[in-house]
Amino acid sequence: xxxxxxxxxxxxxxxxxxxxxxxxxxxxxxxxxxxxxxxxxxxxxxxxxxxxxxxxxxxxxxxxxxxxxxxxxxxxxxxxxxxxxxxxxxxxxxxxxxxxxxxxxxxxxxxxxxxxxxxxxxxxxxxxxxxxxxxxxxxxxxxxxxxxxxxxxxxxxxxxxxxxxxxxxxxxxxxxxxxxxxxxxxxxxxxxxxxxxxxxxxxxxxxxxxxxxxxxxxxxxxxxxxxxxxxxxxxxxxxxxxxxxxxxxxxxxxxxxxxxxxxxxxxxxxxxxxxxxxxxxxxxxxxxxxxxxxxxxxxxxxxxxxxxxxxxxxxxxxxxxxxxxxxxxxxxxxxxxxxxxxxxxxxxxxxxxxxxxxxxxxxxxxxxxxxxxxxxxxxxxxxxxxxxxxxxxxxxxx
Numbered sequence: 164x165x166x167x168x169x170x171x172x173x174x175x176x177x178x179x180x181x182x183x184x185x186x187x188x189x190x191x192x193x194x195x196x197x198x199x200x201x202x203x204x205x206x207x208x209x210x211x212x213x214x215x216x217x218x219x220x221x222x223x224x225x226x227x228x229x230x231x232x233x234x235x236x237x238x239x240x241x242x243x244x245x246x247x248x249x250x251x252x253x254x255x256x257x258x259x260x261x262x263x264x265x266x267x268x269x270x271x272x273x274x275x276x277x278x279x280x281x282x283x284x285x286x287x288x289x290x291x292x293x294x295x296x297x298x299x300x301x302x303x304x305x306x307x308x309x310x311x312x313x314x315x316x317x318x319x320x321x322x323x324x325x326x327x328x329x330x331x332x333x334x335x336x337x338x339x340x341x342x343x344x345x346x347x348x349x350x351x352x353x354x355x356x357x358x359x360x361x362x363x364x365x366x367x368x369x370x371x372x373x374x375x376x377x378x379x380x381x382x383x384x385x386x387x388x389x390x391x392x393x394x395x396x397x398x399x400x401x402x403x404x405x406x407x408x409x410x411x412x413x414x415x416x417x418x419x420x421x422x423x424x425x426x427x428x429x430x431x432x433x434x435x436x437x438x439x440x441x442x443x444x445x446x447x448x449x450x451x452x453x454x455x456x457x458x459x460x461x462x463x464x465x466x467x468x469x470x471x472x473x474x475x476x477x478x479x480x481x482x483x484x485x486x487x488x489x490x491x492x493x494x495x496x497x498x499x500x501x502x503x504x505x506x507x508x509x510x511x512x513x514x515x516x517x518x519x520x521x522x523x524x525x526x527x528x529x530x531x532x533x534x535x536x537x538x539x540x541x542x543x544x545x546x547x548x549x550x551x552x553x554x555x556x557x558x559x560x561x
Contacts, residue, residue: 166178166179166180166208167179168201168204168205168208170201171196174196174197174198174199175196175198175199175200175201175203175204176194176195176196176197176198176204177194177195177196177198177204177205177207177208178192178193178194179192179193179194179208179211179212180192181193181212181215182215193211195207195208195211197272225269225271225313226269226270226271226308226313227266227267227268227269227270228261228262228265228266228267228268228269228270228273228304229262229265229266229267230270231270231304231307231308231313232258232261232262232304234307234311235303235304235307235308236251236254236255236258238307239251239254239303239307247403247415247416248403248405248413248415249403249415252405253296254300257293257296257297257299257300257301258300258304260285260289260297261281261297261300261301261304264277264280264281264284265277265281270305270308270313270314271308271313271314271315273305273314273318274318275318275319275320275321275322277318278301278305278318278319278322279321279322279323282294282297282298282322282323282324282325283325285297286325286326291324291326294324294325295324298319298322298324301319301322302317302319305317305318305319306319341498341501341528341532342491342493342494342498342501343494343498343499343501343502343504343505343532344490344494344498344499344502345505346506346509348490349372349502349506351488351490352368352484352485352488352490353365353368353369353372355484355487355488356368356369356484359484359487360480360484361480361483362442362464363439363461363472364480364484365435366435366436366438366439366461367381367461367472367477367480368481368484368496368499369431369432369435370432370435370461371496371499371500371503372499372502372503373428373429373431373432373503374396374426374428374432374503374520375499375500375503375504375507375520375521376396376398376426376500377401377497377500377522378474378477378478378496378497379401379402379403379474380398380400380401380402380417380422381461381477382401382402382459382461382471382472382473382474382477383400383401383402383414383459383471384396384398384459384460384461385457385458385459385460386440386458386460387458388460389433389436389460391433391436391437394427394428394429394430394432394433395425395426395427395428396425396426396428396432397424397425397426398417398422398423398424398425398426398522399416399417399423400414400415400416400417401414401415401416401417401422402414402415402471402473402474403415404471404473404474407473407475407476409463409467409470409471409473410467410470412470412471412473417522419522419523419524420524421519421522421523421524422522423522424519424520424522426520436460439460439461439462440460442464443459443460443462443464443468443469446462446464446465446468446469447468447469449468450468453468454468454469455467455468455469455470456469457469459471474496477496478495478496481494481495481496500521501528501532503521504517504521504529504532504533505532505535505536507520508532508533508536509536514529514530514533517529517533
């Protein structure tokens, strides 16, 4: 093989001739270093020559992992299927989980073992689902690196997501249900909201409890989404405002395809909507120049009048009311969604009906609440079956 192999410090390097530059007529050379042995350097040189002769050689673009990850995120955000702002935020967070391990390293120098060690280190810090997301993002980053020539081998190709083995006690205790309000607690909470709530509080929490909509769906609800004659609402969007800046909100499509749905609601809810819209008309007349006239039902009054309420404020308002009601302070607006599930199951609605109303194609938490609430009914069914069989045996014996 034409070329030279030499040792620098404790590692080996090579330099090989790859022909003549057609523009300058001068000899072209390529080299690489960092090999532990001369044999490894020779093997790498042979691979490079083979790629050059086959016309598939790509010179690596020197780039740190941090630079590669940022470049990938821009590409990911603007190419392919449109990405929701929430998705971009999640991918950004997943990228940042890998940065402490690789940020300033040359992306091409990251090995399979280094990447696997990073996942193992993150195992005790992140939940299984979060770690899977980090690995998914890592795979996309390095795949993009291959595509643009920043590296030649993918360190994620053989990696696996480590999962901690659960103990017997953890498996036995895995039946914990999400927090929700019992029927009498809900009645008490809504009464407190009506008696001591701030503007819109009662209508907000009454709607969440009676419809099971997500809080982002509620904040995005507009006049055009309501069928006032047939007592129905249509869910077609959700509010996105991570910085809680009233004027910088975005309306995104719902979480999943099944989240787009029409919901039958109690007429009391419709009356609440009409009251809120009347208040907004008054606000509009007071502030004709600054009023944000987009038809939001759960809109602000006063400063930023007409703009949709932010989710953070709904959470703070609920904490205040929970304290006044003497109820569990850890409950959130999403807990009212679980409350709606439990009361629907108690009222005799089927799991399929509940899923459709909540906008779920499939959801394990909803299923667990349903099975918990309907447990007495299932036990009753088993008892009825046993009674039927005992009656049949007596009939045969007589």
